[in-house]
Amino acid sequence: MSAPLPTPGAEPGLVLAGPILRRVEARRVVLWLASTCALRARITLQPVGGEAIVLQPAPGSAQLRSLRAGARLHYLLLDLALDAELPAGRWIGYDLQLAPAEEDSAPWQDWRAWAPDLCYPGRETPGFVFAPHVASLLHGSCRKPHHDGSDGLLRVERLLGELIARNAMDAEPVPGADGLPGWPSALVLSGDQIYADDVAGPMLRAIHALIAHLGLPVERLDGIGDAGIHDATELYRHPACYYRRETLLPRHKRNYALREVLFGGVEKPVFTSASAHNHLITLAEVLAMYLLVWSPAPWAGLQLEPPPGMDDEEAALWNTERSRVEAFVADLPAVRRAFAHVPVAMIFDDHDITDDWNLSREWEEIAYGHPFSRRVIGNALLAYTLNQGWGNRPDAFDDALFDTLQRSLENPGAPVHDTCIDALLRFEEWHYTWPSTPPLVVIDTRTRRWRAERTARRPSGLMDWESLTDLQQALRGLPAVVLVSPAPIFGVKLIENIQRIFTWWGHPLLVDAENWMAHPGSAQAMLNIFRHRKTPQNFVVLSGDVHYSFVYDVELRGRVRGPDIWQICSSGVRNEFPPRLLAVLDRLNRWLYSPRSPLNWLTRRRHMRVTPRKHEGAARGRRLLNGAGIGLVELDAEGVPWRIRELLADGRTLSFTREEDFSRWD
Numbered sequence: 273m274s275a276p277l278p279t280p281g282a283e284p285g286l287v288l289a290g291p292i293l294r295r296v297e298a299r300r301v302v303l304w305l306a307s308t309c310a311l312r313a314r315i316t317l318q319p320v321g322g323e324a325i326v327l328q329p330a331p332g333s334a335q336l337r338s339l340r341a342g343a344r345l346h347y348l349l350l351d352l353a354l355d356a357e358l359p360a361g362r363w364i365g366y367d368l369q370l371a372p373a374e375e376d377s378a379p380w381q382d383w384r385a386w387a388p389d390l391c392y393p394g395r396e397t398p399g400f401v402f403a404p405h406v407a408s409l410l411h412g413s414c415r416k417p418h419h420d421g422s423d424g425l426l427r428v429e430r431l432l433g434e435l436i437a438r439n440a441m442d443a444e445p446v447p448g449a450d451g452l453p454g455w456p457s458a459l460v461l462s463g464d465q466i467y468a469d470d471v472a473g474p475m476l477r478a479i480h481a482l483i484a485h486l487g488l489p490v491e492r493l494d495g496i497g498d499a500g501i502h503d504a505t506e507l508y509r510h511p512a513c514y515y516r517r518e519t520l521l522p523r524h525k526r527n528y529a530l531r532e533v534l535f536g537g538v539e540k541p542v543f544t545s546a547s548a549h550n551h552l553i554t555l556a557e558v559l560a561m562y563l564l565v566w567s568p569a570p571w572a573g574l575q576l577e578p579p580p581g582m583d584d585e586e587a588a589l590w591n592t593e594r595s596r597v598e599a600f601v602a603d604l605p606a607v608r609r610a611f612a613h614v615p616v617a618m619i620f621d622d623h624d625i626t627d628d629w630n631l632s633r634e635w636e637e638i639a640y641g642h643p644f645s646r647r648v649i650g651n652a653l654l655a656y657t658l659n660q661g662w663g664n665r666p667d668a669f670d671d672a673l674f675d676t677l678q679r680s681l682e683n684p685g686a687p688v689h690d691t692c693i694d695a696l697l698r699f700e701e702w703h704y705t706w707p708s709t710p711p712l713v714v715i716d717t718r719t720r721r722w723r724a725e726r727t728a729r730r731p732s733g734l735m736d737w738e739s740l741t742d743l744q745q746a747l748r749g750l751p752a753v754v755l756v757s758p759a760p761i762f763g764v765k766l767i768e769n770i771q772r773i774f775t776w777w778g779h780p781l782l783v784d785a786e787n788w789m790a791h792p793g794s795a796q797a798m799l800n801i802f803r804h805r806k807t808p809q810n811f812v813v814l815s816g817d818v819h820y821s822f823v824y825d826v827e828l829r830g831r832v833r834g835p836d837i838w839q840i841c842s843s844g845v846r847n848e849f850p851p852r853l854l855a856v857l858d859r860l861n862r863w864l865y866s867p868r869s870p871l872n873w874l875t876r877r878r879h880m881r882v883t884p885r886k887h888e889g890a891a892r893g894r895r896l897l898n899g900a901g902i903g904l905v906e907l908d909a910e911g912v913p914w915r916i917r918e919l920l921a922d923g924r925t926l927s928f929t930r931e932e933d934f935s936r937w938d
Contacts, residue, residue, distance in 0.1 A: 285386035286311075288345065288486075289567035291368055292611040294663030296402055297707060298357040303350040303368070304663045306563055308486075310338050310346050310373040314380060318365040318397070319358065320441070327352050331373055337674060338373070339658065341559055341681045343487030347658055351666045358402040361455075363441045365399040387569070389605050390612055392436045398612045401455040405709045406754060406911075407443035408453040410614070411460040412902040413621065413758065413816025414844025417565055418472035418596045422921035423603045424845040424902040428459060429610040431904075431919065445906070451925070453906050453915075457708055459614045462816040463621025463758040464844070465660060466561055468652045470623065471550040472593035473514050473586070474576050479552075479560040480508050481574045488556040492685025493647075503685070504554045514579045515549045515586045548627070553648055555684045558655035566611065568604040600846075617706065618660040619714050621758040621817055622786075625652040630721050631786050634728035640697070650693030654680065657696060664714070665704035703739075710752035710810070710911040715743060717758050722794045731786050733794025734759060740797040744804060752810035752911025760815040761788045761798060762824050762839040762882055764896070765875055766861035789875070799880070802835055803828065809835050810911040814903070816843035820854055821897040821918050823885040823928040838913050839882075842903025846921070849898050858896040885928040887918065897926065 290305025301317070313336055317325040329335035329352065337349040348370075358364060369380040383390045383398060391398050410431075412424055435455055438446055446452035471479075491504040501507050501520070512519045552558050563570040578590050622629040626649060630636055639645040657677065662669055673695065680692040700720060706712040715735065722733025734757075735743070747753060768787050789795045801807055821842045828834030862884075864871055884895040901920035908914050916928045 285569060286370055286381055287386040288569050289563045289608070290348075290611070291398075292566070292663070293400055293613065293615050295617075295666075295706065296358070296400060296615045298402070298404065299354040301350075301352045301354070301358075301366075302663055302666060303352070304659075305348050305350075306567075307346050307348055307370070308344045310340065311348050311370045312373050313348065313350060314369045315350070315352065316367040316369075317354075317358075318367070318399075320363045320365075322359055322362075325354060325356070327354075339674070339678055339681060341486075341658075342489060342556075345486040345488060345559070345563075349662055349666070360402050360404055361442045363399050363401060365395065365397040367397045387608065390609055392433055392609070392613070395436060398609075400613055400615070401441050401443075403443045403455050403457040404707075405443055405909075406457045406712070406907055407445075408456045408904065408906045409458055409460060409712075409754065409814070410456045410902055410904055411462060411756075411814045411816070411840075412842045412845040413462040414464040414623075414819055414847040415461075415565070416464075416467045416470060416844070416847045417475055417600045418593050419844075419846045419848070419900070420596055421846065421848065421900045423600070423607065424900050424919070424921045425607045425610055426603055426921060427902050427919035428614070429606040431456075432610060432613050451917075453904060456614055456904075458617050458706070458712060459610070459902075460617045460712070460714075460756055460814055461845075462619055462756055462814060464623040464817070464847075465618060466558075466565055467623045468552045468558055468561070469626045470547050471552060471561070472597055473550060473579075473590045474594045474597045475561070475564065476514060476550045476552075476557075477576050477579060478564055478571065478574050478597075479557050481576070482560045482564065482570050483508075483556045485573070486560070488559065489682065489684050491554045491556060491689075493554075494685075504556060507553065511581055514582065515589070517551050517553070518548055551626070551648070552652065555651040555654060555681075555689075558652050559658070562655060562659040565600075566604070567608050568601065571601050571604070616663075617712060617714060617756070618664060619716070619756065619758060620656055620660065620702070620718055622718070624656055624660075625649055625718075628786070630718055630732065632729055632731055633723040636723070637728065646693065647690070650690070650696065653696045654692060661702060665701065668701040668704070700739075705746060708754075710754055710808075710812075710907075711750060712754050712756065713743075713746060714756040715739075722791055724791070731790040733791030734786065734788055735794055735798070737793065737797060740794065740801065744801050744807065747801065747807045749806060750808045752812075753808045754812045754814060754907075754911070756814045757788075758815060759787060759817045760839055760841045761813050762826055762837075762880075763787050763789070763818070763841075764822070764857065764861050765865040765871075765882075766857055768875075802837060802880075807835065808911075811835050811837040812905065812907065812911065812913055813837065813839045814905070815839065815841045817841075819844050819847050819849040819898075821887075821899075821901070821903065822895055823887075823916050825883045825885065825930060827881045827883075829879045829881055836912065838916075840903060840905055840913070840916055842901070842918060844900060845902060846900050848900055849896075851898055854896055854898050855894070859893045862893050862895060883930075885916070885930055887928050888926045899924075 286307055288306040292304045294304055295302035314328040335351050339347040367382055369382045371378045371380050410428055440446040441455055443454040445454055494502050676692045680689045702716040704714050717734040720736050720739040722736040724730035768789055824839040826837035887897045897918055899920045901918050904917045904919055905913050906915040918926050
């Protein structure tokens with residue numbers, strides 16, 4: 273039975289969300305948090321058996337940036353430089369103390385005051401392990417709050433708790449501990465941390481209550497819509513605000529296309545079912561949603577009464593969604609605890625912004641050509657920058673951009689807001705590399721796309737020629753790499769061919785036809801990277817997006833031995849594929865595209881042998897795993913995965929095993 277939503281009268285403490293541990297290097301620790309006021313910070317790092325490191329960065333410096341988004345919403349971005357290197361493979365406790373920045377005499381408050389359940393039992397403070405040699409990684413994508421099921425991030429929290437309870441701080445697996453890995457180097461979230469385009473009614477109601485509570489500025493909406501709405505307040509009071517937002521789209525000669533592009537007005541029954549009836553629109557809505565999906569604190573005091581004017585069908589949907597949101601909220605303390613103890617790497621996919629984001633040149637021309645859709649996309653991208661993008665690669669964001677961000681937060685809807693959106697849409701530094709061994713290379717498959725020149729409706733390549741060339745240069749000379757691509761580079765061939773057929777008919781949006789093989793230029797360029805003699809011998813490719821999990825072993829055909837490639841997909845963290853449909857597609861794909869099938873020569877991967885692994889408990893003919901959870905990959909000293917598992921939210925742990933005899937197919 274799910275826990276009830278917080279009762280009225282409670283108040284969030286000093287910290288609304290976080291701390292989230294983002295990036296850890298030998299001489300660097302990056303933390304993110306959101307608070308109810310501007311803060312001073314003092315942090316003490318205490319390695320086991322070592323000397324304490326006390327840091328008190330100056331407010332306004334590059335090590336402590338503060339952004340004000342509302343009367344009671346501030347962001348604290350800590351990028352801490354260390355004089356000495358952190359010890360590897362050792363527990364490092366951290367005591368983060370905070371105090372209001374405007375009150376010099378205010379006492380410091382540690383985590384006990386604003387997040388008393390942040391610390392694991394048996395530990396005096398939160399902490400982490402610096403694991404520069406990647407022996408294990410956690411990864412996943414697609415976390416939808418109102419999905420009818422549990423949260424894969426709970427397995428992250430439980431795994432870390434078990435390792436702490438056993439005092440297992442080394443990167444090596446725990447001897448005799450029922451398959452426990454070593455301490456993970458990172459939690460990689462490969463897309464769709466929020467669903468800006470698919471929001472439950474109760475979640476939207478909570479968003480609006482939180483906006484009022486935090487005193488977020490009212491965004492001006494003059495001139496970007498045809499519904500007579502002048503600002504965010506009028507939007508929130510409009511009869512179509514809940515469950516009917518698609519009717520607020522502007523009308524013009526290409527209205528159907530805009531409806532299809534931005535709000536999923538076209539049905540997509542084959543693979544996905546996008547619901548845009550509560551699509552987030554304003555900047556305040558997206559900022560509030562991030563707080564509500566990452567922390568229990570903002571839920572304190574929220575009253576979620578149904579909005580007036582709902583019909584019977586909407587009221588029934590509200591009740592169903594409310595119970596799911598309640599279950600989601602009950603899990604948030606564990607999610608916050610996990611995020612505070614392991615470095616979290618993030619990258620966007622489409623639902624972080626809107627469904628089918630930048631799918632084709634036609635999509636871009638329509639969406640960015642209208643001020644309404646451009647604002648919606650820009651607001652989500654601005655919120656991504658603050659909540660996700662900065663912590664991946666703080667060096668990419670200079671003082672000028674931070675100044676523009678601050679002025680936009682203070683004046684949403686003003687010209688500076690649109691100027692900021694324009695700058696973010698031109699920004700080309702969303703990708704990043706973490707200097708681990710092997711390096712973690714995270715690519716941007718959304719904003720630097722290879723656009724079709726002849727037919728605007730054809731899907732764009734996931735990366736353009738220039739970005740693929742940059743990737744190849746970044747990989748030169750590396751013996752091994754962990755490459756994060758939100759969409760699988762090697763996906764399910766049957767599904768990709770169905771998408772290809774719908775694209776040929778002129779309807780790529782019907783089936784989310786965005787895969788690496790959909791565009792010949794980007795597909796060939798990526799495959800050439802794998803073939804290049806100076807790129808890594810061992811490629812571990814981590815992906816998500818598709819709402820099911822699988823593992824493929826990939827090898828080049830030919831006389832010269834190519835790299836060893838492992839395509840590992842874990843999706844979703846809190847989402848699943850329609851079970852019956854996936855069962856049919858899985859079996860058909862198995863029959864039609866086994867490694868020995870001649871049909872493989874009709875695909876773009878004809879010069880590669882792609883062999884699926886079987887997961888424990890798989891039914892006859894099944895290779896795709898359906899179920900919310902988190903992926904766990906363990907690597908040896910050469911960067912080769914020796915154990916690949918899925919930690920399911922229902923408590924099961926399933927391994928993907930390689931079949932020894934490829935000539936036998938069940």
